[in-house]
Amino acid sequence: TSVKKIVVLRGDYIGPEIMTAGLAVLEAATRNEAFAYKLIDAPFGGDGIDRAGDPLPQSTINIAKQADAVLLSAIGGPKWDNMSRRPEQGLLEIRSQLNLFANIRPTKVTSAQIDRSPLKPEYVKNTDFVIVRELTSGAYFGKPRKLEEHQAIDTIYYNEEEVTRIMHQGFKMAQKRKKHVTIVDKSNVLATSKFWRKIANEVGKNYPDVAIDYYYVDAMTMAIMSKPAIFDVVIMPNLFGDILSDEAAQITGSIGQIPSMSIGENGPNLYEPIHGSAPDIAGQGIANPISMVNTIAMMLTESFDEKSIADKMTAAVNYIIENHYVTPDMGGVMTTNEVTQKMVDYIKKHELAATK
Amino acid sequence: TSVKKIVVLRGDYIGPEIMTAGLAVLEAATRNEAFAYKLIDAPFGGDGIDRAGDPLPQSTINIAKQADAVLLSAIGGPKWDNMSRRPEQGLLEIRSQLNLFANIRPTKVTSAQIDRSPLKPEYVKNTDFVIVRELTSGAYFGKPRKLEEHQAIDTIYYNEEEVTRIMHQGFKMAQKRKKHVTIVDKSNVLATSKFWRKIANEVGKNYPDVAIDYYYVDAMTMAIMSKPAIFDVVIMPNLFGDILSDEAAQITGSIGQIPSMSIGENGPNLYEPIHGSAPDIAGQGIANPISMVNTIAMMLTESFDEKSIADKMTAAVNYIIENHYVTPDMGGVMTTNEVTQKMVDYIKKHELAATK
Numbered sequence: 001t002s003v004k005k006i007v008v009l010r011g012d013y014i015g016p017e018i019m020t021a022g023l024a025v026l027e028a029a030t031r032n033e034a035f036a037y038k039l040i041d042a043p044f045g046g047d048g049i050d051r052a053g054d055p056l057p058q059s060t061i062n063i064a065k066q067a068d069a070v071l072l073s074a075i076g077g078p079k080w081d082n083m084s085r086r087p088e089q090g091l092l093e094i095r096s097q098l099n100l101f102a103n104i105r106p107t108k109v110t111s112a113q114i115d116r117s118p119l120k121p122e123y124v125k126n127t128d129f130v131i132v133r134e135l136t137s138g139a140y141f142g143k144p145r146k147l148e149e150h151q152a153i154d155t156i157y158y159n160e161e162e163v164t165r166i167m168h169q170g171f172k173m174a175q176k177r178k179k180h181v182t183i184v185d186k187s188n189v190l191a192t193s194k195f196w197r198k199i200a201n202e203v204g205k206n207y208p209d210v211a212i213d214y215y216y217v218d219a220m221t222m223a224i225m226s227k228p229a230i231f232d233v234v235i236m237p238n239l240f241g242d243i244l245s246d247e248a249a250q251i252t253g254s255i256g257q258i259p260s261m262s263i264g265e266n267g268p269n270l271y272e273p274i275h276g277s278a279p280d281i282a283g284q285g286i287a288n289p290i291s292m293v294n295t296i297a298m299m300l301t302e303s304f305d306e307k308s309i310a311d312k313m314t315a316a317v318n319y320i321i322e323n324h325y326v327t328p329d330m331g332g333v334m335t336t337n338e339v340t341q342k343m344v345d346y347i348k349k350h351e352l353a354a355t356k
Numbered sequence: 357t358s359v360k361k362i363v364v365l366r367g368d369y370i371g372p373e374i375m376t377a378g379l380a381v382l383e384a385a386t387r388n389e390a391f392a393y394k395l396i397d398a399p400f401g402g403d404g405i406d407r408a409g410d411p412l413p414q415s416t417i418n419i420a421k422q423a424d425a426v427l428l429s430a431i432g433g434p435k436w437d438n439m440s441r442r443p444e445q446g447l448l449e450i451r452s453q454l455n456l457f458a459n460i461r462p463t464k465v466t467s468a469q470i471d472r473s474p475l476k477p478e479y480v481k482n483t484d485f486v487i488v489r490e491l492t493s494g495a496y497f498g499k500p501r502k503l504e505e506h507q508a509i510d511t512i513y514y515n516e517e518e519v520t521r522i523m524h525q526g527f528k529m530a531q532k533r534k535k536h537v538t539i540v541d542k543s544n545v546l547a548t549s550k551f552w553r554k555i556a557n558e559v560g561k562n563y564p565d566v567a568i569d570y571y572y573v574d575a576m577t578m579a580i581m582s583k584p585a586i587f588d589v590v591i592m593p594n595l596f597g598d599i600l601s602d603e604a605a606q607i608t609g610s611i612g613q614i615p616s617m618s619i620g621e622n623g624p625n626l627y628e629p630i631h632g633s634a635p636d637i638a639g640q641g642i643a644n645p646i647s648m649v650n651t652i653a654m655m656l657t658e659s660f661d662e663k664s665i666a667d668k669m670t671a672a673v674n675y676i677i678e679n680h681y682v683t684p685d686m687g688g689v690m691t692t693n694e695v696t697q698k699m700v701d702y703i704k705k706h707e708l709a710a711t712k
């Protein structure tokens with residue numbers, strides 16, 4: 001088997017701290033495995049501005065296009081907020097350049113973690129859905145987009161190919177899960193949403209084994225809170241997906257743990273934690289590494305079909321949570337390094353036991 | 357004092373049921389008062405289609421423009437879903453024609469009602485904020501808006517006057533409340549949001565006694581759930597306001613009780629409950645009348661400066677909630693009529709006691 005090329009975009013503020021942690025756990029988990037990988041560091045985001053003068057240097061795009069997967073940590077922060085090309089601009093452009101048309105975010109509430117939710121347990125129990133967010137069109141990329149002195153304009157645009165593609169993605173995922181797709185839109189007002197719903201309906205006919213229902217985006221914010229357990233795969237346009245996937249993350253109460261995958265059309269997928277770069281706690285060595293470990297595990301499963309290695313990593317995550325070897329954001333007293341070491345030790349011990 | 361003209365748009369499905377209930381309570385509360393009003397029925401929404409061939413007949417607009425206030429119940433439903441001009445179209449047009457530029461929705465969690473929230477009490481306690489939603493521009497009205505065979509387009513548009521006006525509205529309200537304004541936008545991506553934030557900042561300088569903070573719309577969905585009590589007045593563009601005001605309503609767990617006001621520029625305000633027309637329970641006589649009673653109380657206070665009459669109505673609402681004289685949606689066994697009669701009786705008894 002060939003050596004997998006993983007481009008590492010280490011990110012800003014706590015970004016590099018959790019990236020280092022996640023890669024240490026990856027190393028421990030792959031030590032006795034045939035799986036071979038090569039990490040390729042590239043500047044991106046604020047780090048791209050600092051090291052190469054741009055949030056998305058051309059060299060980074062070139063390298064990323066030839067990679068087997070792209071691993072990204074959180075980016076952005078006050079240091080670059082007043083620049084004309086901010087770190088976030090790099091994120092929008094890499095999505096576009098790598099054709100990362102679908103962003104996948106799991107929302108799962110396990111019984112071990114149910115107490116972390118701000119919702120009462122009876123509302124949130126058994127929640128297990130994924131949001132499939134369209135990522136390269138819609139309000140984020142439509143033209144014209146103009147900021148003038150006395151007015152401003154954005155455009156929401158969707159064409160048939162874009163909507164059809166994301167629908168197939170969502171319906172295929174549903175076939176492997178609970179066979180239920182929910183379409184979110186604002187089709188009682190927006191033309192793009194009417195279009196979105198019409199195509200959803202047509203594509204749905206190819207998946208007779210999958211049930212479809214439709215929610216207006218406003219009603220969906222209520223359903224995510226009042227009956228999250230009824231959902232399976234929820235497909236949303238770019239802007240609505242941005243908004244509602246954060247709400248969905250919040251109901252778990254565990255934003256510092258959630259990974260995401262952006263699926264590339266004819267190219268590598270990109271993996272990243274869903275949380276931000278947390279400038280307020282950067283440099284203190286207390287960032288929570290769990291999201292990055294889960295992100296790498298997601299990459300192993302989805303891009304490299306290495307589920308058993310991923311399972312080692314998630315077992316290590318479960319181990320530290322159960323034993324409360326966690327960082328302050330989770331009510332613990334450990335540093336990033338200590339938590340990481342606990343995960344590495346757990347994996348080593350587990351392997352030793354297995355080879356004896 | 358002159359007789360106030362109130363245009364009554366009775367609405368669809370449960371709409372007329374709760375309108376009748378609310379007006380009965382209004383009648384009881386005004387019986388011994390100098391306040392005089394005249395109700396003018398006009399067709400609108402699905403009822404407009406049925407009675408006058410259009411969701412917003414010209415005659416209704418003419419009458420509404422000359423009214424002192426417009427009282428609306430919930431509209432829309434499956435009966436008219438496949439029409440080219442649906443009831444919702446009437447709603448968008450009346451907003452535009454009456455220049456209802458600001459939609460105000462209170463989100464309050466009292467200790468009596470805290471248990472109804474899907475959120476744990478420690479998250480939701482002391483919540484008391486209002487959403488100020490821009491209502492006549494943005495993604496709802498921007499042109500071009502096109503639904504073609506292979507693509508679709510919507511436009512988000514804002515000009516200086518529109519944004520300035522809504523900001524002054526919000527800042528003025530904050531001055532009478534907790535002196536804190538929160539601006540919600542997506543200024544890291546959208547041009548209209550950059551514009552929105554820039555004007556917010558400028559207008560804010562006229563209100564040095566009011567503190568401002570800024571949230572991205574995605575982060576705001578998390579804050580509404582994780583720390584709702586920190587907010588006071590939250591100003592949002594039309595589409596974000598639609599989405600997040602439903603989330604905010606859901607955290608109270610009492611959607612069937614929340615009123616709203618849409619402020620007219622040079623014309624009457626429009627008052628309506630925030631919930632929908634509930635086709636599933638229409639005709640059974642079990643619709644919850646509380647939202648409509650609260651809506652009428654809001655009208656009395658805001659349009660007619662009749663706070664003491666409004667207080668009688670809300671006292672009646674508190675009385676039925678405390679004594680659990682409520683409809684099935686609130687866990688009770690009473691009909692709409694029974695609940696309404698309890699409120700009417702309470703007001704009468706209270707008045708008798710006062711005049712003795």
Ligand SMILES: CC(C)[C@H](C(=O)O)[C@@H](O)C(=O)O
Binds near residue numbers: 088092242544574
């Ligand atoms: C940082 C920002 C541009 C980005 C987005 O809006 O897509 C983020 O919120 C996300 O969800 O990945």
Ligand SMILES: CC(C)[C@H](C(=O)O)[C@@H](O)C(=O)O
Binds near residue numbers: 188189444
């Ligand atoms: C019915 C619909 C057109 C309306 C809107 O989107 O504004 C409703 O959701 C609301 O919030 O009043």
